[in-house]
Amino acid sequence: MNIQYMKITDKREAILQATMQLITEHGFHATPMSMVAKQAGVAAGTIYHYFSSKEELINKLYAELKQKMGAALLQNDAGSSNIRERFFRFYRNLYTHFIQHPDEFGFLEQYANSPYISQASKEENQQFYKPVVDFLLQGMEMGVLRGMEQELITALVYGHVVSVAKLQLSGQLEITDTRLQQAIQSCWDSVKIN
Amino acid sequence: MNIQYMKITDKREAILQATMQLITEHGFHATPMSMVAKQAGVAAGTIYHYFSSKEELINKLYAELKQKMGAALLQNDAGSSNIRERFFRFYRNLYTHFIQHPDEFGFLEQYANSPYISQASKEENQQFYKPVVDFLLQGMEMGVLRGMEQELITALVYGHVVSVAKLQLSGQLEITDTRLQQAIQSCWDSVKIN
C-alpha cells in the first residue's frame, strides 16, 4: 500500500480502462496496443511491464469485469426467503450495472461472443455467479421456481437482462421504469411455477 | 444462366462459405484474406473480383445469412389463428435452423456483437423478420400476448432462442427434446397474457 504500489495501480488501471473503452468502441482487432498506450497516457512499452501480451491484458480485464459484475449483482440482497423479491432485486442489480457501465457491458458481450479467447478462460470466471446460482437452486427446492437444469435457467435469465440492456444502450428502445418492471415480470413468469 | 454465370456463382459461394467458416472459428481479426482464399480454393486476388473489400465481403455474407434465417423462420407456418401453436412453430424453426447451421449461427452472433460493422448495416436486414413481427402484433391485438413494444418482445424472444442454442452448441448442456419443449414453454409464459 505504499506510494510506489499506488502508482503501479494507477497506470495499470489506466491501461485496463483504455483497453476496455477502445475495444468496446472499435472491437478487438481494431484496437492496436499503440492506441491503448496513447489513450492510457503511457508508452507502448509500459503496457508490457504490466501485461505480458495483448491476450493476457484482455483476459485480465475480462476477469476483473466479471468480478465487478458479480459484486454488483449481490448488492442489497436482503437474503430473505422471498424468492420473488430477491429475483427482482438481482435482475435490477444486473440491469442497472450494465446501464451504468456501458463500456464494461460492451466489452463483456464482445468477449463472450468471440473465439478470440479460449473457452477455458470464459469458464474460469463463472465462480462469481455462484451465490445467484445457489439462490436459483433454492427457489426450485422451495417449489417456487421450475425444475430446470442450472445451466438453462442461468442462461435464460442472464440472456434476458442482456437483451433488455442492449435495447436501452443501443438506443433502439428507451427502457422506462415501467417497461423495465414489465420486462422483469416477463422474466419472472418464464421461470416461476404457475 | 450460362456456364460463365454458373462459374461466377460457384467461386463467389466458395468465398462466402470459407469466410463464414473461418470467421466462426477464428474471429474477424484472425482470418486474413489469404486464409479465406486458401480455404475457398482461389487466389487472393480473385476475392477482389467479387467483393471490393473485406468489409463488403462480411456485410454481404451477413445479409445472405440473415435472409436465409428469415426463410427458415417461416417454414411450415400454418398461418392459423392459433397464436400459441404458431409461436411454438416459429421458436422451433429458429432453434432448429441454428442447430443445423452452427457456422451461420456463430458468424451472426459475432457480427451482432461486434462494432466491426456499422449499426446501419445491422438494421438494414431487419426486414426479414417482418412476418414474425406482424404475427406478434396480431397476438397482442387478439389479447393473447402482452402489450409490449414490438422491439422489446422481439428482442426477448430472439434472445431466448439464442441462449438455448448456445447452450447446445457450446456443449454446456445437451438440449433434449424434453428440455427444448420446456424452454419454449418458458418463453411462451414470458410473453402470453396470464
Next chain:
DNA sequence: ACGCATAGAATGAATATTCAATACAAAAAA
C-alpha cells in the same frame, strides 16, 4: 547508488489490397 518504472524508437512478422500477366470461354470471322 540501486532497482523498478517508463519511454519510444527499432524490429520483424502479418496483412489488405493492387496490378500486370495469363488463362479461358464465347462470339465473330474466315
Next chain:
DNA sequence: TTTTTTGTATTGAATATTCATTCTATGCGT
C-alpha cells in the same frame, strides 16, 4: 470446321501499411 478476336476470370507476387513485441536508454523514488 478452323482461326481470330475480345472481354472477363484468375492468378500470385509485389506493395505499402500496420501491428505486437522487444530492447536499450533514461528517469525517479528510496
